[in-house]
Amino acid sequence: MRILLTGSSGWLGRHLAPLLRAAGHQVTGLDVVAGPETQVLGSVANRAVVDRAMGFGIEAVIHTGALHKPDIARHPARSFVDVNVTGTLNLLESAKAAGCSRVVMTSSTSLMISQSIRDERGDAAVWLDESAGPLAPRNIYGVTKLAAEGLCRLFAEAHGLPGVVLRTSRFFPEDDDTLVRPSGENLKAIELLHRRLTVEDAARAHIAALDKAPALGFGCFVVSAPPPFARSDLAELKRDAAAVIARLFPDAPGLFAAKGWTLPRSIGRVYDPGLAEAALGFRCRTDFASVLDALREGRPLPFAHDPAYVSPMVRG
Structure with missing residues (x-):
């Protein structure tokens, strides 16, 4: 197929475009900044x-382009509406007019996190899947991504344009912009237990969604590394996450200590990607066990970490 890929100069777009070509597709990249995978320069907020x-x-269409949570410090709320909402509407209307067969949109698990979940006010960790709600995003990023999801659903149901929304968990390579300890690779390794995936797996998920969209009509899926926990672990995860991890992975404490890492004292939320596995036939290849395997065998860690990474849009 001839595919329009938005956000083609970004972290996900640069990994996704080669996979699409390897699968036999022709890719046209659209982004606000130049890059090796970008042929059309401009914003999705501009219908022309x-x-x-x-x-x-x-x-x-695969729509990965957006303003993201760190952009809140650099852009006003109106810019988020222009890019994330109006931009998505522009793409859907143009795709419908062009007779496109499907749309895949990258969303975020961030929109599932209310302020109370963010503050971890409960006595147990929160289990988050597609049934979680009512949704109350805590910032303009989440609000606009939720609105964009609604537009995709509307165009599937009212206009017959198949669409799949992927609520991806974290896969950025840079350090967290709010957490100090643990940091860096230690934090990313921990997050693969409950709220992270690799950029390679994120790209693979979009390929799976592209294949399944016509049969689904519409679908919205959490995409994250499969957690090793059960719902029965939620209270203990909040109270003593390290004990749960040690029970499931007995050598994890020693492997982390040898690396100078720490295990988390508490985990406040867990993302469940089970529906994506059932409906899309997709499961992340990299999980927490992959990290432990790499530590045991002295291999490079199976995820990207680049504290100096700056998005092309910010550099531009």
């Missing part, structure tokens, strides 16, 4: 730019 990109004979 979107229509120009669609003029490449596009048959399907």
